[in-house]
Amino acid sequence: KQEVTQIPAALSVPEGENLVLNCSFTDSAIYNLQWFRQDPGKGLTSLLLIQSSQREQTSGRLNASLDKSSGRSTLYIAASQPGDSATYLCAVLSSRGGANSKLTFGKGITLSVRP
């Protein structure tokens, strides 16, 4: 059974810092890994999608890496801003189970960027 872990559960940093959010998963047999952002009481916004054959994806100040063999992904946020404050969730799509594969979510990291 796939398990996704995100540690720590919460993080507070001053504005301008570069930061790394970590995600680990137990089963390396994945189709892809997705990072989401969720603002309080809102839906999930997809930030980056990394296919299992890829090592990283970039979008603006965000960079996500994937090391499938070690079961790890990191989300790098450059020059953090108060508007980056949100909960960041990591989710993996297992390749076991074929068409019935489901996303397995971590519990998320709640980020607070202080002005």
Add this chain to the structure above:
Amino acid sequence: ETGVTQTPRHLVMGMTNKKSLKCEQHLGHNAMYWYKQSAKKPLELMFVYNFKEQTENNSVPSRFSPECPNSSHLFLHLHTLQPEDSALYLCASRRELGKGGQYFGPGTRLTVT
């Protein structure tokens, strides 16, 4: 905008009411999902539909009744709910079951009084 819309955005209902949540996706996706997100808990998958056919019911109580008339629309019919059913209900879609990225709607905040 993710291409997945949900209505209503907020809903307050009594335990004896019947209401429905609606989800629509404009992405040409074939798989659609209902999730429940309660305070301080991870996302819980409720139902999965693929090409209008239900492929998964994750042991959801019968007071939640999904309906998928076509690949673009998904409903969640609610009746005789309990206060513990209060949560954020999220709809999501994927191009193809088991592949690609998953895209979420903004959610419906449900409060059962």
